[in-house]
Amino acid sequence: MNEFDDIIGYDATKEELVRIADTLKNAERYRRFGVTSPRGLILYGRPGTGKTLMANCLIKASGRPAFTCRRTESDNPFIDKMKGVFEEAEQNAPSIVLLDDMDKFANSDFQHRDAAEFVAVQSCIDNMRGTEVFVLATANENIKNLPGSLLRPGHFDRQICVETPKGEDAVRIVAGYLANKPFAEDLDPELIASMLAGHSCATLETVVNEAGIIAAYSKSDRITTEHMIEASMRAVFHVPAECLYETDVVDLSSRSTKSIVVWH
Template sequence: MKDFFEEIVGYEDIKKELRIISDMLNNAEMYKKLGASINEGVILNGRPGTGKTTMANCLIKSTNRSVYLCRKKATDGEFVKTINDVFKNAKENMPSIVLLDDLDKFSDKDENCDAEEFAAVQSCMDEIKGMDIFVIATVNNIRKIPDSLKRAGRLGKRIYVRLPKANEAARIVKHYLDRIENCNDLDEMSIARMLNGESCAALENVINSAAMKAAFNRQDKVNMQNIIDACLDVIFDAPESEEDLSEEFKRRVAYHEAGHAVAAEVLDPGSVSIISIRKTDGGKYGFIKYLRREEKEDFCSDYSENIIMTSLAGKAATELVFGESDMGVNSDLHHAFDKAKIMVDNRCMYGFNNWIEDNDSSFVAENRNRAMAMVLEKNYLEVKKLLAANRVLLDKIADELIKNTTLTYSDVQSICVSYKKQIS
């Protein structure tokens, strides 16, 4: 039997849900005999580019039903008539499916409103109750959909289409790379790590952009540098620049980012996905991306403190190497204080007197802030000692950044393995 969902890479949990709906539509009598009610519709909800429409089309193809697409293409008052016509055609050609693509864009009004477009969809769904018509809606912003439409009997089934998980990102990357006939020694693990947390559309865009760069350069094959440059352009907003930076400036940026990388690799080995000293479109120089073991976050205090130390490591490296305070650490400090606030306030790890509810006194807030500062001071001293103890590794990563501008997961791991052999 053909698997209509095979073109969806990963997402096994979601594919299982879709297969149940498909089986329900194809074998309705079997479900009715067991007393299972057949839902009138389902919402596929998630960020743009996560593959909602692809999943909807796979579901449609698996049922072999007539499909009637409704997507808003104009802002004139004719759209309500279009909605009614789509449902009318579906009624005349049962069994059928109505696909409401980007349902949240049917109205330009505020969230969860009673816009006439949503009222029209609701009215049409009430009219088809009991008929052999199934409705699929794709939605980016679920808050815009009125509660009356999301209730049981209308679009009562909701499937959240999340971003790909780390292992799924690797499989999706391989899927897109397999479409390229000429590839040259591509590091799929590093590519997947760079693209972790991005949508399927973003993954495809990067691979396509890399192929374009290779073609423009008249290369015979797409190479790893093409992929890295495409990631920097598309994902990190850090395109190549002709700006001529002084060696001293690059050295400072390199040590700042190397400080983050060393702390991350010592405290949580294998967590650095990419590190670069390129300038982003936001005007900042240098960035680093991690892939952390998030399952430890909610019940491990060491994990939270490790993140604080890693956030402060750029500042600590600058002070250690140059003997000066780092002036480019605003976002790092915000991240560190936010994590400390959770530890001190939300989880009361440093005494119940730091718990704050709305409208409580400034005295309690002062206590909490003092405790947060204490957490940061403690972890800042710890990470400075960590960097001093691993100064050889810090120098090596900084040197490689100055030479190559960007290091991938495999590059960082190679440096770390070499360092461990050196000190063992």
């Protein structure tokens, strides 16, 4: 089984990750050409697009031990923890440091580009120069708010934007989430992918799971298109309960009633 098989779709991104993993796993082959692996990679994009999954697949494929840093402490203890992670990675090189949700290490707006946490990340990466420590990071949304000095080549040589799934990728992802569930023969993953265009992988997974809950509660043998539509209305479009169930009384002044009108 390929380490990247857990990633459905995203073929171009997977190819890039496979190539990077090869430079990490077979470093000697590249040294014969007088080159080294990239020093760092940042995967960025909307939440729920599978960045951490991709990072973990890369780690597995590289064959290197990984040391993960996530923000769970306040300022100074967190910086000390981060320095400790890099030191442990250096002692166990060749290795990988995973900076998960790096944009959350500090307030990443234009007023906080010199935040102590980001300065510490840069310092730690600089201290790894000449070692076989690869720095892998994930970040949400817009990395332009992160310090340019942190993102420059030499710190993160590769940057990959992980977008929400589109077209055939979205269809394959919906089909993948349905694969181990009983569903009606006429349930078309392409229709569901079209209905949820622009939404993240996590959203697609949630809708499929919600549809299964609805099907089981209604004592159906299979997940149907109707179950998927109801799940989408509930989980994605937040249609109120009085729209989804039969009710005798509707308050015409309520906010939910306005949603009924919009939905219709």
